[in-house]
Amino acid sequence: MSDKFRLTLAQLNPTVGALEANADKARAAWAEAKAAGADMIAFPEMFITGYQLQDLVRKSAFAIDVQRVLEALSADCADGPAIGIGGPWPGPDKPFNAYFILQNGKVTAQVLKQHLPNYNVFDEKRYYHAGTPQGPVSVGGVRIGIPICEDCWFEDVAETLEETGAEFLLVPNGSPYHRNKMGIRQAVTVSRVIETGLPLLYLNLVGGQDDQLFDGASFALNPGGALALQMNSFEQELRHVDMIRGPDGWRVEDGEKVSLPDEWESDYRAMVMSVRDYLGKTGFKKVVLGLSGGIDSAIVATIASDALGPDNVRCVMLPSEYTSTASLEDAAEIATNLGCRLDTVPIGGPRAAVTEALSDLFAGTSPDVAEENIQSRLRGVILMALSNKFGEMLLTTGNKSEVAVGYATIYGDMAGGYNPIKDMYKTRVFETCRWRNANHRPWMMGSAGEVIPPRVIDKPPTAELRHDQKDEDSLPPYEVLDVILEMLIDREASVADIVAMGYARETVKKVEHLLYISEYKRFQSAPGARLTEKAFWLDRRYPIANRWRDNGD
Numbered sequence: 001m002s003d004k005f006r007l008t009l010a011q012l013n014p015t016v017g018a019l020e021a022n023a024d025k026a027r028a029a030w031a032e033a034k035a036a037g038a039d040m041i042a043f044p045e046m047f048i049t050g051y052q053l054q055d056l057v058r059k060s061a062f063a064i065d066v067q068r069v070l071e072a073l074s075a076d077c078a079d080g081p082a083i084g085i086g087g088p089w090p091g092p093d094k095p096f097n098a099y100f101i102l103q104n105g106k107v108t109a110q111v112l113k114q115h116l117p118n119y120n121v122f123d124e125k126r127y128y129h130a131g132t133p134q135g136p137v138s139v140g141g142v143r144i145g146i147p148i149c150e151d152c153w154f155e156d157v158a159e160t161l162e163e164t165g166a167e168f169l170l171v172p173n174g175s176p177y178h179r180n181k182m183g184i185r186q187a188v189t190v191s192r193v194i195e196t197g198l199p200l201l202y203l204n205l206v207g208g209q210d211d212q213l214f215d216g217a218s219f220a221l222n223p224g225g226a227l228a229l230q231m232n233s234f235e236q237e238l239r240h241v242d243m244i245r246g247p248d249g250w251r252v253e254d255g256e257k258v259s260l261p262d263e264w265e266s267d268y269r270a271m272v273m274s275v276r277d278y279l280g281k282t283g284f285k286k287v288v289l290g291l292s293g294g295i296d297s298a299i300v301a302t303i304a305s306d307a308l309g310p311d312n313v314r315c316v317m318l319p320s321e322y323t324s325t326a327s328l329e330d331a332a333e334i335a336t337n338l339g340c341r342l343d344t345v346p347i348g349g350p351r352a353a354v355t356e357a358l359s360d361l362f363a364g365t366s367p368d369v370a371e372e373n374i375q376s377r378l379r380g381v382i383l384m385a386l387s388n389k390f391g392e393m394l395l396t397t398g399n400k401s402e403v404a405v406g407y408a409t410i411y412g413d414m415a416g417g418y419n420p421i422k423d424m425y426k427t428r429v430f431e432t433c434r435w436r437n438a439n440h441r442p443w444m445m446g447s448a449g450e451v452i453p454p455r456v457i458d459k460p461p462t463a464e465l466r467h468d469q470k471d472e473d474s475l476p477p478y479e480v481l482d483v484i485l486e487m488l489i490d491r492e493a494s495v496a497d498i499v500a501m502g503y504a505r506e507t508v509k510k511v512e513h514l515l516y517i518s519e520y521k522r523f524q525s526a527p528g529a530r531l532t533e534k535a536f537w538l539d540r541r542y543p544i545a546n547r548w549r550d551n552g553d
Helices: 021-036 054-058 060-076 149-153 155-165 181-196 261-282 295-308 326-339 347-358 368-391 400-405 428-440 454-458 477-489 495-500 507-519 518-524
Strands: 005-013 040-042 084-091 096-103 104-112 135-139 142-145 168-173 202-204 206-209 212-214 219-221 229-230 237-246 251-252 285-291 313-317 342-343
Touching: 005 202, 005 428, 021 040, 021 060, 021 237, 060 084, 060 096, 060 104, 084 202, 084 400, 096 135, 096 206, 096 400, 104 237, 104 495, 104 507, 104 518, 135 347, 149 155, 149 181, 168 477, 181 219, 202 251, 206 428, 212 261, 229 251, 229 507, 237 261, 261 295, 285 295, 295 428, 295 454, 313 326, 313 368, 326 342, 326 454, 342 368, 347 368, 400 477, 400 507, 428 454, 428 477, 477 495, 477 507, 495 507, 507 518
Parallel strands: 005 040, 040 084, 142 168, 168 202, 285 313, 313 342
Antiparallel strands: 005 237, 084 096, 096 104, 135 142, 202 219, 206 212, 219 229, 237 251
């Protein structure tokens, strides 16, 4: 029996439903592993299909196709390292979340996930059967314990594997990103290592899938919890890892330990990756967005430029009589700094036509939010026309604070296909703009330097839908609003809890009311990058028609 085992960790980016493309990516990685003398190459959870599959996994035709592709991959990779790869395994009425071992041209083992997560973005009990306890699998005479993702969070699976002869643990994951997630992963895996005394290799997906982002950041731990290997976050990477057997069992030979980015860089890179992958995986190459001269559209244009390159970003200024000269100048400066195209389409003519068309029906009424929203909806019409005409996906630009309280016009500035900043509160948008102005990385395709003028960051936010309008005319200051929203949404705090923090009950109740009555808007809003554990969509699911309110007593 060999005292050395070379395992290639394939931290790669699959596409949901692209079975042949995912298999081809696996073949190419396997060829590299073979050339490097690997005994096995491991891919993450559900790699062959992409993740998460949602109800797609329940289609019988899809299940048949998955098995066909797996069999072909196994046959094509018979004369080299074994393959570990995730995918669904058919069950009696719904499948299992499985991890397949491919050796000598056939599938020699299936490991079935036992603990099915059913919280936050996960709903796996709807889609999968839970597996029963299993022992390790044998590859080249080495017994490998494979807890699939959530199975690593429960001590029973790892302990059973250790008790039945596992010599090290390989944990294939589809673990989505949220801010500061790595500390949680490391705490859990160190516990498993200490409990079992076995080395552990944690292998994660990388890439964007709808709102979810997989950050990679795979790593390896030796007995005692010492870090032996740290792979990059947000990057595809193959890493050949040598396991050495000594008197005390297997150890991971020390490898490169990269430094991981802080939470500001991680969030920003997550948003960039989300745009790049959402477009790439849905077939778009270019984007269009309304550039108002404000901070939200400025950061979205910057994210898009960093994701796709400035040549693939069209910015459109849509001025009305309420648009200030400063906004026109700021939009032009942002586009120039980024190197993006800027088109200007005044909405005065279309607005006059709509006003005339509605004049009889609106006669005797005073101008109010209805007239203001016409402006926003006309901008949406024009931007969607450009999107349709030129095949450019429309990006929306509403931050989490606005999305939370409904300070956005449905069918207007909410129109579009994707929102990179949907899960970023306004106060974090300000800081993210400052961070991006001060930092540039090789993975950014946009310009370096101060791309967002300080005046854009510092000026009072406004929608410019009437003379001298400011966001604070309708909302509390963002430094107050965001604290209240974070307590209500991210921490599910009560009104009394927030009042006890020193905030006025009337203000808290107003924010709570706006949050609940805006649910219908969020239900129809574009998907966006998930940065927290309480992003709007799968993390937070509230009824639209809802009369309950917290009395705050």
